[in-house]
Amino acid sequence: MIEVENLTKRYGRTTAVDGISFRVQKGEILGFLGPNGAGKTTTMRILTCYLPPTEGTARVAGYDVFQAPLEVKRRVGYIPETPPLYPDMDVDGFLDFCAKIKGVPSASRKAKIDEAVEKTRIGDVRRKLIGQLSKGYRQRVGLAQAILANPDVLILDEPTAGLDPKQIIETRELIKSLGGDHTIVLSTHILPEVSMTCGRVVIINKGKVVAEDTPENLTRRLRGAGALRVDVRGEAASAAAEAVRSVPGVLSVRARAESPEGTTLEVEAEAGRDVRAEIARAVVSRGLDLLALQQVGMSLEEIFLHLTTTDTAHAEAPPPPPPASQEVTA
Amino acid sequence: MTALRNVWAIVEKEWRHYFGSPIAYVALMVWTLLFGIFFYFAFSLFLRQSMMAAQQMEFGGGPKMSLNEWLIRPVMHNMAVVALFLAPMLTMRLFAEEKRQGTIELLATAPITDLQIVVGKFLAAVGLYGLMILAGLLNLALIWHYASTPPEWKPVLTGALALLLFGSCFLALGVFVSTLTRNQIVAGILSFCLFLGVWTLGWADDPSAGPLMRALAYLGVTTHMEDMVKGVVDLKDVVFYLSFIAFGLFLAHESVQSQRWRA
Ligand SMILES: Nc1ncnc2c1ncn2[C@@H]1O[C@H](COP(=O)(O)OP(=O)(O)OP(=O)(O)O)[C@@H](O)[C@H]1O
Ligand SMILES: [Mg+2]
Numbered sequence: 349m350i351e352v353e354n355l356t357k358r359y360g361r362t363t364a365v366d367g368i369s370f371r372v373q374k375g376e377i378l379g380f381l382g383p384n385g386a387g388k389t390t391t392m393r394i395l396t397c398y399l400p401p402t403e404g405t406a407r408v409a410g411y412d413v414f415q416a417p418l419e420v421k422r423r424v425g426y427i428p429e430t431p432p433l434y435p436d437m438d439v440d441g442f443l444d445f446c447a448k449i450k451g452v453p454s455a456s457r458k459a460k461i462d463e464a465v466e467k468t469r470i471g472d473v474r475r476k477l478i479g480q481l482s483k484g485y486r487q488r489v490g491l492a493q494a495i496l497a498n499p500d501v502l503i504l505d506e507p508t509a510g511l512d513p514k515q516i517i518e519t520r521e522l523i524k525s526l527g528g529d530h531t532i533v534l535s536t537h538i539l540p541e542v543s544m545t546c547g548r549v550v551i552i553n554k555g556k557v558v559a560e561d562t563p564e565n566l567t568r569r570l571r572g573a574g575a576l577r578v579d580v581r582g583e584a585a586s587a588a589a590e591a592v593r594s595v596p597g598v599l600s601v602r603a604r605a606e607s608p609e610g611t612t613l614e615v616e617a618e619a620g621r622d623v624r625a626e627i628a629r630a631v632v633s634r635g636l637d638l639l640a641l642q643q644v645g646m647s648l649e650e651i652f653l654h655l656t657t658t659d660t661a662h663a664e665a666p667p668p669p670p671p672a673s674q675e676v677t678a
Numbered sequence: 679m680t681a682l683r684n685v686w687a688i689v690e691k692e693w694r695h696y697f698g699s700p701i702a703y704v705a706l707m708v709w710t711l712l713f714g715i716f717f718y719f720a721f722s723l724f725l726r727q728s729m730m731a732a733q734q735m736e737f738g739g740g741p742k743m744s745l746n747e748w749l750i751r752p753v754m755h756n757m758a759v760v761a762l763f764l765a766p767m768l769t770m771r772l773f774a775e776e777k778r779q780g781t782i783e784l785l786a787t788a789p790i791t792d793l794q795i796v797v798g799k800f801l802a803a804v805g806l807y808g809l810m811i812l813a814g815l816l817n818l819a820l821i822w823h824y825a826s827t828p829p830e831w832k833p834v835l836t837g838a839l840a841l842l843l844f845g846s847c848f849l850a851l852g853v854f855v856s857t858l859t860r861n862q863i864v865a866g867i868l869s870f871c872l873f874l875g876v877w878t879l880g881w882a883d884d885p886s887a888g889p890l891m892r893a894l895a896y897l898g899v900t901t902h903m904e905d906m907v908k909g910v911v912d913l914k915d916v917v918f919y920l921s922f923i924a925f926g927l928f929l930a931h932e933s934v935q936s937q938r939w940r941a
Contacts, residue, residue, distance in 0.1 A: 397786075421788060430780050433779075433781065437694065441694065448684075449687050449688075
């Protein structure tokens with residue numbers, strides 16, 4: 349349904365999107381994940397024909413965004429990052445205007461508006477001016493506008509930003525229920541959201557795709573790469589790290605929490621290689637006390653951090669939360 | 679068909695903004711008020727002059743004074759100046775505000791072309807301006823009611839047409855200027871300066887001036903009003919105004935499109 353090939357977008361000298369490619373099948377819900385400034389919004393703006401790409405192509409439902417923008421726009425519902433609303437219109441008036449410019453035939457306009465209003469639960473504010481609505485309600489009006497014309501494709505840029513927890517759950521349910529009939533791309537910073545709603549995740553960083561898989565596979569793959577937690581007594585962090593690093597098959601060692609009690613090391617080893625016994629031997633042979641050695645799964649948060657942060661950033665960043673054991677906690 | 683429907687949707691929306699805010703009421707009020715005042719002064723002047731003329735007539739002299747010449751023409755001319763001031767008010771927010779609110783993203787991703795948006799916004803402004811002219815003309819209804827020899831109605835109509843065409847040139851330019859910034863006050867001030875510039879081109883209209891000045895004067899929007907206010911509609915003038923409007927809208931359209939490229 350959506351095919352993106354080698355898409356690049358430059359704003360003057362900054363490259364916001366740098367040769368990304370991905371596909372979305374019909375009925376799929378794709379999560380678009382990345383830190384601030386990764387290029388999520390820019391990609392979505394290209395998919396909705398708001399911005400032309402600098403290089404590469406993007407096709408929606410077989411139509412090129414550049415060559416047949418009207419055909420693409422007819423099939424796409426879009427919530428921009430900040431919901432585009434007219435504060436001096438009431439909700440009904442606004443949706444009526446949206447229905448008109450989206451080409452909803454006048455015979456079915458009223459029914460379509462009622463349906464969107466009901467799905468997004470904004471029935472009780474229909475007569476209110478949009479300028480007087482709370483942030484969450486505005487977000488919902490934005491969502492109502494996007495699903496109004498029943499488009500094949502929905503592009504949702506942070507659709508749950510600013511909602512209360514109850515509404516977040518309802519909106520996720522709504523998005524999930526829209527999948528199947530609609531092809532959905534949604535961007536977010538909230539990782540649990542991705543594992544709950546999306547069938548597949550594309551993680552981008554600095555304009556490049558760094559990972560693409562199902563949430564489960566991503567978790568498994570990184571666990572397969574062997575994240576280990578090694579607790580060593582004493583404050584000999586560097587000595588311990590040195591010992592572990594000397595073991596063949598170990599890719600990286602990071603010191604985490606340091607306390608008088610001991611040092612925790614996070615170790616990443618080559619996929620499919622069990623280095624636990626060798627690490628234990630290496631630590632003990634240097635005269636250090638091994639307190640614990642544990643295999644840990646990474647939560648999506650950690651995968652995300654892992655994929656999108658460089659090592660130098662890690663040195664300065666505050667210590668991440670303790671690793672989740674085995675299962676994705678989200 | 680869909681094109682018309684889309685344009686109409688934009689017109690309707692802009693009218694909702696005009697009448698949902700004080701803009702429409704202020705513009706209508708100022709316009710009709712000034713129309714009334716100019717009309718009153720022109721009318722009293724006319725009465726005094728015609729009284730003097732009547733006295734002279736007793737001595738066998740003096741021309742017959744025409745209401746059109748003495749009343750309608752000066753009022754139309756004054757209202758053209760008022761249009762110069764009010765036109766920026768009608769156009770300044772058309773695109774600037776959409777950009778500031780981010781709603782331009784809604785319009786740009788809906789299945790509607792940039793041209794339809796530009797034309798829709800322009801027609802909305804022209805519609806409100808037309809309504810203002812009509813409201814002003816109500817003043818004239820008084821003369822028809824009271825004058826013993828009512829004035830010819832044709833120059834009144836052509837005068838109104840001149841006002842409409844002349845003002846629409848400003849509105850088209852104003853739509854263009856509004857696409858240049860996200861600040862509607864800046865758009866308003868810029869538009870006013872631009873209108874003033876176009877207006878003063880007409881001052882170069884002097885038979886003794888060189889060819890360049892004459893050409894510039896030809897571009898001045900006021901130059902083409904004269905005949906129409908007198909009741910003579912010259913096709914050349916109408917074509918001039920329509921091309922001027924088309925050019926303004928063309929600039930607006932190009933500006934909207936090119937900004938998407940650079941953004
Ligand atoms: N109009 C613009 N002009 C210049 N640079 C821009 C513009 N819009 C975005 N950028 C730059 O492009 C990069 C990607 O921005 P983008 O908005 O796509 O990020 P994002 O992934 O949506 O981030 P966030 O999570 O904060 O929403 C950023 O470095 C940003 O500064
Ligand atoms: Mg963004």
